[in-house]
Structures are given as structure tokens and as C-alpha cells.
Amino acid sequence: MTEDTLIAVTEDDVEIRALVVDLLKREGFEAAPCPTAADLDRLIARRRVDLVVLDVMMPGEDGLSVCRRLRARGDIPVLMVTAKGDDIDRIVGLEVGADDYLPKPFNPRELVARVKAILRRTRGGPPAAHTEGREIYRFAGWTLDAGSRDLTGPDGEPAVLTGGEFDLLLVLLQHPQRVLNRDQLLDWTRGRSATPFDRAVDVQLSRLRRKLGDDSADPSMIKTVRGGGYLFAPVVQREVG
Numbered sequence: 001m002t003e004d005t006l007i008a009v010t011e012d013d014v015e016i017r018a019l020v021v022d023l024l025k026r027e028g029f030e031a032a033p034c035p036t037a038a039d040l041d042r043l044i045a046r047r048r049v050d051l052v053v054l055d056v057m058m059p060g061e062d063g064l065s066v067c068r069r070l071r072a073r074g075d076i077p078v079l080m081v082t083a084k085g086d087d088i089d090r091i092v093g094l095e096v097g098a099d100d101y102l103p104k105p106f107n108p109r110e111l112v113a114r115v116k117a118i119l120r121r122t123r124g125g126p127p128a129a130h131t132e133g134r135e136i137y138r139f140a141g142w143t144l145d146a147g148s149r150d151l152t153g154p155d156g157e158p159a160v161l162t163g164g165e166f167d168l169l170l171v172l173l174q175h176p177q178r179v180l181n182r183d184q185l186l187d188w189t190r191g192r193s194a195t196p197f198d199r200a201v202d203v204q205l206s207r208l209r210r211k212l213g214d215d216s217a218d219p220s221m222i223k224t225v226r227g228g229g230y231l232f233a234p235v236v237q238r239e240v241g
Helices: 014-026 037-046 063-073 087-095 108-123 163-174 182-193 200-212
Strands: 006-010 030-034 051-055 078-082 100-103 135-139 142-145 150-152 222-225 229-232 237-240
Touching: 006 014, 006 037, 014 030, 014 051, 014 108, 030 037, 037 063, 051 063, 051 108, 063 078, 078 108, 087 200, 100 108, 108 163, 135 163, 142 163, 163 182, 163 200, 163 229, 182 200, 182 229, 200 222
Parallel strands: 006 030, 006 051, 051 078, 078 100
Antiparallel strands: 135 142, 135 237, 142 150, 222 229
16 A cells, blocks of 8 residues: 555645654655645646645645645545644534544654555545445435445436545445444544544534535434434445446
């Protein structure tokens, strides 16, 4: 996974940028330093970037704005790193499309673990269960190809999912019409990178509902079960090729 994996380190602090680049290179990744959002844009124009380690507080265009642009143009995974560790900042980062969020100061081993976890989720296939062959899930007019990660709506139009959203939807499709609590969803989608009181599942569920056209005020597809968790209501047809 590492030899052909390019990670862009978008961080304006010279020392932190050099530390993260060196750390990732020691782990076998190719790491490209990007002091500004403009540098990141130039890199993406030249190369395929597999993951962006993105600082929120940067001069000029900030990390939240950059993350919104990346999410609008495709599905490059984003690990946000910032000195702001409050829950509200973390939630905002996840709301705009970040796959994970790490506050400074961080343990170098944790950064590497989170990078690897994101890459496994976005490049290593379905996290919840190993599958043989091609798996297609059909539900309420929607189609998800688990191998290619392509989600197609009832109108035939594609819907772009982040790595975290894909993981969450796949778990729900593999356990339809069954109540799943937050701890289960966290464990199956984020594994050891999950932390107590992690709000990522709640944020990603909200984004997933929005992309599926599920009314957040009165959802009919992903239902909230009081005191229990969440239930995926539609009938799911699974095809293995």
C-alpha cells in the first residue's frame, strides 16, 4: 500500500510540515510538502494524490475551504490536523467532508495509524467483511457497487461518497433492518482510530442521509431508534458476481 501512495502534507508551519513528511517517508510513503493551498492544487494537477493531511489554520485559503473544494471535485481522502481540539471544530471539519480529524499536539504514531486506517478504508476494500468477487447492493432504487465504490441513484446519476460515508453505508447494507448502536458502527467503520464520544458516525449519518435524499427531520431510510441506535429500513438485494 505504501510504495505507490502519495500523501500531500498541507501545513504552513515549517517544522511541523517537515516532521510529518519525514515521519510518513520513514513509514514507506511518498510524502509531498505543500505549504499552501495553491501548492496543493499544483500537486493535484500533476499527480494522483491518495490522501491529504490538511491543516485547518493556514494563511490565505484555510483548510475547511480546501476540504470543501476537494470533496466537490472528487473523493481524495482528507485527514484534518489542527490546533483546535474542541468538539465543534471537529464536527465542522467532518461536516465539510474530512475523513478523520486529529488535534495538535498529536502523537506521531497516532497520525500514522490514522493515515493507514483511512487508506485501508478508501483503497483496501470493504471494512466490515471480506468479500469474494463483485458485490452489488440494490435498495430503494439505489445501487452500490462495493468493489468500485460507485453509488448510483434511482435517476441513474452517480453520488460521490467519502471513504467514511462508503464504510458506513456498506455496514448498513450488510445489516439491514437491524438496530445497530453507535459503538458497533464506530467499531466497524473506524476500528482503533475511534475515540470515546466520537461524533464521526453522527456527522457521517447526517451527510449520508442528505446524499440519499432521506429527510433528516423524518427519515424513512436510515431511522434513528431511541436509546438503541440506527436501523436501515429498506429491503436490500445483494448480488455476488
